[in-house]
Amino acid sequence: MMDWPVVAAGADHDEPVAIIARERVLACSREARRQGVRRGMRVRQASGRCPRLRLLDRDPEAEVRAFEPVLRLLEKRVAPHMEVLRPGLIAVPARGPARYFCGEPALVGHITTVLTGAEVESRTGAADTVFAAALAVRAGQAGVLVPAGQTGDFLAPYPVGVLGRPRLSQLLPRLGITTLGAFAALPGERVLARFGHDGAAAQRTARGQEARPLNTSGADSDYSVAEAFEPPEDNLEPVTFIAKALAEQLHARLARAGAVCARLQVEVGLTSGLRLSRLWRHEGRLSALAVAERVRWQIAAWAETGQLDASAAGITTLRLVPEGLSAATGRQSLLFGPRIAPEELEHAAGQLQAMLGHRAVVRQELAGGRGPGERIVDIPYGDARSRPLVEGTWPGRLPAPHPAVVYRTPRPAQVMGADGGPVGVSGRTLLTQAPAALSIDGAAPVGVTGWTGPWPVLEEWWIPAQARRLARLQVACADGRAWLLHIRDGRWAVEALYG
Incomplete structure (x- = not known):
């Protein structure tokens, strides 16, 4: 599904919107892309290209909640088993459904019809591996169906950066290897010797093969972990806490067996006898905390969509089942240094x-x-x-740029004018005189070279015991540092340092 974080946020594709995480653009609307915004851009660069860009923080839990009805629809109309790579991106084994719908093109057409009827914009791609299929979704106007056995040729022109291994992607171009095709053409034994098992797995991915060999010796072993709740639990927090402990047990079991899993099934049993389950892509990369987080998102999504009514049917069991086991070949750090x-x-x-x-x-x-x-x-x-x-105008909000250091306890200060007298703020929120010097913690005064403000703040004035009235002031000093101060009850204090 196209730009799912934007869809889950309820944003309109006709307005410039970007979903951000860690100060970078995670997803953006069509209008934002039309104005030059791209995934991975820093927020400042994106805002420079599109001054009207509306920035929204990512909400993974909301993405899962919004995606759950789409998954239920696809499970009912297309295939009963599918795995979630992330909200908005799913993988469906095509062999069975393609036979039922008389070929992959007919299957893709059916999926598009189902989602269009639900007013969900989508693209569909098909290939021999999940990695290649995810790239095929983005190719062309509506995705690409890569014929069986031709996945390596399809991947060949892509840059090595799409492998998602930053250090490998930085080193290979320096060696003159810029595309997946060039990387795939290298002798496998030399790649293994130079880059270790992780590099060999990346090369198999570039060749259109599964990244890791199957762990057939442990295929019949049961590494699942479970917890029973007695009495049944109707609160999400204890379930999330148990999920973290179960995930740690699961990781320990797999580590002892020398295996990793490609998929993780989350199963929840209810007092009503109903059992809910969802399959998430894992590939050995999710930590115990990340697994617990996905359990939380999934249970919240089930509750939001009405599948789970904890008040009527408490949770009796939580089970984590690893699927798609393969050998844990480890990672090599010698070439790249400590990791x-x-x-x-x-x-x-x-x-x-x-x-x-x-x-x-x-x-x-x-x-x-x-x-x-x-x-x-x-x-x-x-x-x-x-x-x-909480979004809002927040009258009296401090304007950008934001301070580099914020003090948990404000530091006492004195602001003095040219005559050496104290600077105050009148009832009309005007300074009684221009600041000329600043003293912090009783230290020697430092000259003030510039200032701006004051900004008044009046909060909860209707509750006398909680009412707060103050005014903030930004000052730049002769020693090169800039400070944020506030005055309350006639006393100045330093809130933050700009640098």
């Missing part, structure tokens, strides 16, 4: 949380607010945001 993988960081965070408490390791995210401290919230590592980012 710290995100999953290793997440494992370390989980260990610290186990020893020091759940809130011992946090990540910071933006929130709605006027001051810099109010716009940052601490979220325990591994938890989803409890409430979405």
Whole structure:
């Protein structure tokens, strides 16, 4: 499905909209693309190309919720089994459905008809591997059907960057290898010797083959993990916590067996006897925290679409089932130097949380607010945001650029005018005189070379016990540093440092 994060956000493709994550464009609308915005761009570059660009933070949970009705429709009308690569992108084994619908072109036509009837814009591609099929979806105006056995030829012109291995993609062009075809043509034994098993897996991908050999010796082994809830659980938080523990058990079992899985099935049993399941693409890359997060998204999506009514039918069991087992060939770091993988960081965070408490390791995210401290919230590592980012005008909000350092406890300060007297703010929010010097924590005053403001803030004035009234001021000093100050009850304090 085209630009699913944009669709899930409820944005109109006729307006310039970009979904951002980690200060880069994750997805954008057609109008934004028409004006030069592309995936992977930095937010500043995208805004420069399209000044009217509306930026929205990514909401993975909302993407899963919005995608669940589409999946249910496809399971009912196309195929009962499919795997979710990510919300908006699914993989369907074509052999059975293609026979039923008398060929792949007829199958693609049926899928398009079903989704068009549901007012969902889509593209469809087919190839011998999931990786190639995902590229085939983006090729042409409506996707490409790659004939069986020709996947390697289809992939050959693509740049090596599409492999999704940054360091390999940086090194190969320096060696004169810029396309998947050139990489695929290298002798396999030399690629293995130079780049290790991960490089060999990448070469198989470039050749249109599955990335890793099948682990036939463990095909009949059961590595699934499960937890029963007694009494049945109707709250999402404990289920998510158990999902993280189950994911760690699953990873440990697979590691002992020397295997990784390509897909992970999430199964939930209810007191009503109903059993819900969903298949997610895994490929050995999802950490325990990432698995728990997807369990949370999936259960929330089932609840949102009415499939799961926890008040009427509590959760009795949670089961994680790995599918598509293959040999865990590991990664080689000698050529590229030391490597710290995100999953290793997440494992370390989980260990610290186990020893020091759940809130011992946090990540910071933006929130709605006027001051810099109010716009940052601490979220325990591994938890989803409890409430979405509140959009609004926020009168009195601090304008950009944002400070580099925000003090949890404001530092006392004095702002003085040219006559050495204190600078204040009148009832009309005007400075009593121009700032000339600034003293912080009782230190010697530093000359003020520029200032802007003040910006008044009046919050919850209707609740006397919680009312807050202050004014903010930005000042630049002769020592090259710039500060954000506020005055409250006649006292100045430093809130943040710009640099």
